[in-house]
Amino acid sequence: GDCVTFDAMNPEARDFIWDVCRENYVQYGIDxxxxxxxxxDYSVYDxxxxRYYLGPALKVSNVYPLLYxxxxxxxxxxxGQADFVNLVRSAWAGSQKYAARGVVRDxxxxxxxxxDQVAA
Structure with a gap:
């Protein structure tokens, strides 16, 4: 379906994405x-x-998964959530700091x- 790639390097965009998730998931108990x-993942790799908030993609793209x-x-x-871990399709050095666990793709x-992914 339709999707949009947000600029995870922009702090305001990160806040916006979380606000949408909080409103549509967290308030219903999904944590x-x-x-x-x-x-x-882009449809065209150009x-x-x-360009991202932090600069040109060719220079800063590797930090995208971390900030996501x-x-x-x-x-x-x-x-107020204390203990949690999220599964993420692509991780980067330091992602574990943000309670992210890389998973097998596709x-x-x-x-x-x-x-199976949680147990691995």
Whole structure:
């Protein structure tokens, strides 16, 4: 379906994404996330034209997964959540600091696959 890639390097964008997730998931008791598209995955890989809050994609793209997970870590901490871990499709050095665990990519979106990823 339609999707949008947000600029995880922009603190205001991270706050916005968390606000949307809090409103649509957390308030209903969902407190664990399987974060997808954290590379991010573009339909056209034209990195010389992509720009982020921190600079040109060719220079700063590797930090994207780290700051993507930071958005959720900061948000979950702000709700008082103490113990949590999120699954993330793409991780970077330091992602564990933000309670993120890298998962095997391209697994089915089923509860069985989810269970297997958490147990791994």
């Amino acid at each position: 664990f996330f399987w974060l997808d598209n954290s590379e991010p 990195f010389s034209n992509y 997970t930071k958005a959720f870590f900061d948000g979950q901490k702000s709700t 697994v089915p979106s089923t509860f069985g696959a989810f269970r």
